[in-house]
Amino acid sequence: MTKKKATKKKATTKKKASTKKKAAKKVAKKTIKKKKVSAHKIKPGMVFEYDAAPESSAVVNIKPKYDLFIGNEWVKPESGKYINNENPATTESLGKFAVGNDKDVDKAVKAARKAYDGEWGKMSGKDRGKYLFRIARILQERAREFAVLETLDGGKPIKESRDVDIPLAAAHFFYNAGWADKLEYVYPGKDVKSIGVCGQIIPWNFPLLMAAWKIAPALACGNTIVLKPAEQTPLTALLLAEVCQEAGLPAGVVNIVTGEGPTGAALVAHKDVNKIAFTGSTDIGKLIAKNVARTNKKLTLELGGKSANIVFADAAIDQAIEGVINGIFFNQGHVCCAGSRLLVEESIHDVFVKKLKKRMSTLRVGDPMDKNTDIGAINHKEQFDKIKEMVAAAKKEGCDFYQPEVKVPRKGYYHAPCFFDNCSTSDSIVRDEVFGPVLSIMTFRTPEEAVAKANDTQYGLAAGVWSEKGSKVHQVAGALKAGIIWANTYNKFDPTSPFGGYKESGFGREGGRHGLLPYLEVK
Amino acid sequence: MTSVTVKMPGGGRISIPHFPIDMVNANERASSFTTRSIKKQSKMDALYLAIEMTDLTTLEGMDTPGKVKQLCAKGIHPVPQHLLKEVSKNYDFREIPSVAAICVYPSMVPHAVEALAGTGINIASVATAFPSGQLDMRMKIKEVEKCVKDGATEIDMVIDRGAFHQGRYQKVFDEIVAVKDACGDAHLKVILETGELKTYDNVRLASWMAMEAGADFIKTSTGKVSPAATMPVTLIMLQAIQDYYEETGKKIGMKPAGGIRTAKQAVHYLCMVNEVLGTDWLSPDLFRFGASALLNDLIKQIFKQQSGQYYYDDILSQD
Structure with missing residues (x-):
């Protein structure tokens, strides 16, 4: 007992002694010549700060x-x-x-x-x-x-x-x-x-x-x-x-x-x-x-488009979160095929939204020239004002608004990512194209309802389907009225794949063999 | 969502969800952590932290008491004294910390205990017929008990991958519960051997099962199977830990092991831990690296950050 106490005393008197005593308690028979050095100033809760990594504009x-x-x-x-x-x-x-x-x-x-x-x-x-x-x-x-x-x-x-x-x-x-x-x-x-x-x-x-x-x-x-x-x-x-x-x-x-x-x-x-x-x-x-x-x-x-990203309860949730984030916040949401409507199965709505909020809080908004930046500047002032106006109008319509607290540079046109939850198909934030980092969220109960809601729009450019059940993915993809359907991914482009829309999203296809037709007369 | 139901030791059943993972997206997300640029001070902190998170490991058939003693000495003072005197003149020098634990085979535990006496460094013993786990359960328990009796403060067990692939999840679960029981005060790390589980779905299921069965840490690999730890596999396990914490309030630790050899890789892992689980997990109590070659690289990078130059390899002991 005395020996043990002595050991303890010795350890604590020395600078920055370890707090771990378990090992010392069990084996304290030998004379102590060495001790664990615990130099860290980093305690739990340390801030892991990213450094600005700006690309040089000298190349242009x-x-x-x-x-x-x-x-x-x-x-x-x-x-x-x-x-x-x-x-x-x-x-x-x-x-x-x-x-x-x-x-x-x-x-x-x-x-x-x-x-x-x-x-x-x-x-x-x-x-x-x-x-x-x-x-x-x-x-x-x-x-x-x-x-x-x-x-x-x-x-x-x-x-x-x-x-x-x-x-x-x-x-x-x-x-x-x-x-x-x-x-x-x-x-x-x-x-x-x-x-x-x-x-x-x-x-x-x-x-x-x-x-x-x-x-x-x-x-x-x-x-x-x-x-x-x-x-x-x-x-x-x-x-x-x-x-x-x-x-x-x-x-x-x-x-x-x-x-x-x-x-x-x-x-x-x-x-x-x-x-x-x-x-x-x-x-x-x-x-x-x-x-x-x-x-x-x-x-x-x-x-334009107002594309739906449909997440079923049997989807790979953590990866679907990534897909939704990429779907709407890629290029500040200035994407005609942006997944601006999230349709999530009601049974996983709460979990999904919670995870989405957590993930959104890690997005970095700021200097586009910084290699760490996830969301850059809104393309120009007119668009910036339009986004702000639409967000303000949607708030008045009564959808639940969420925006993570992120630092945004004072100069320049920056809009932090945000979403509106519990929207309905008649809300203007669900119907009108924002072309900005603004997501609207609705729920559904059955695949039929998901398809009906996804198709309930004047547009028909793209859609995403998230499920680990292959048969369901094919069934739903076949029923969606959109030119591009992604399964378990979003915003993936390839020159071999035709791109274009249904309804007010336009006509004609670009990319692939189909993309040649508009530039050819066929005899 | 489908699930696996297992009986609890005290009666009652729990269900372990079959949580599907999409491989392509998971890989993509994991690779995104490798392109972060980090502030110099944060990088320095991360390098120091990584040393303190290291379970310095030797798991060879040719391990001897002498080898273990050398490794222990290195674990306590990773930098030779004469060199320390020299580098202490460097700008912004901080003492190089000791590692978190020395990880050895059961037969080497008494030697590690002797060498580490009074240092406070943990003695981790692999157990349960490491690395295959192909042994009768009673004998596995005996092995664990012996290790703990000899002074091991942490037990790194392997799960029965054969039983897992057979769908005998109850056996896998019971073994972990029994080993946890035999551990007493010692911390239990459960090695999933993700290189043999193959799919991310299996990794997620096994992670959850281990946490429900009482693991203090979940660990990727034995280091004897390729691939050992990878960024995506670690990401899947970290997300499982996050979800388990949300559901139960319990913080489970994570230990990627094998294949992490460079300081750069270690920093990538810490970036991932920080973004997925937050700063609470940036501590040796909740995150460890199972490694051996990593230590020297961490030290070399620290010296590089402080002095602006690389020291040559031989300046550090190669244990």
């Missing part, structure tokens, strides 16, 4: 002023008008870019027509493929530059532009390059021909990727292009113009006319354009459809 060279890219040359706009481009993360300026008017659009269409009637139109598929492969490789080589530029211009996390946007854009060029000399096999037994000059209008949520989705199949099929990037995010499309130059693409094959709404309208209205491809909001899509209706232009539209 942003010009003070960008002109229009017509016939492989940089051309000043007829109007002489330039507008300011803003970095949404800091509200700092990223230079100015030209605003094209109808005269500029006409110039671009003429250049495209000349190329179509000339070298490009007569080129063999094999040779066209070479150019596309070249563009794909240059995109890969300059991937870092593109990723940084995309993040600066659009506010999306560098993690996403680096790992998703740019590699996928390159993949689309590679994939379509392979088709260029195999078009006769797209529809076996049929003869296919290119269409002519394509007018393409793309959105601000995936600027380069959407450009790739549009340009790659159009070129593979032998068309020429006038592309109008979104006024919020013109930079990567303009860098892509440089890539086209670098790849030695013949003049006029790809023309890029920046500008706002009227520029797009001029392109849609131009008499010598054979096809319009538009990705963007449903409202503008409807307007374009009206204007195209009286002409002989072909049209494909990829519009």
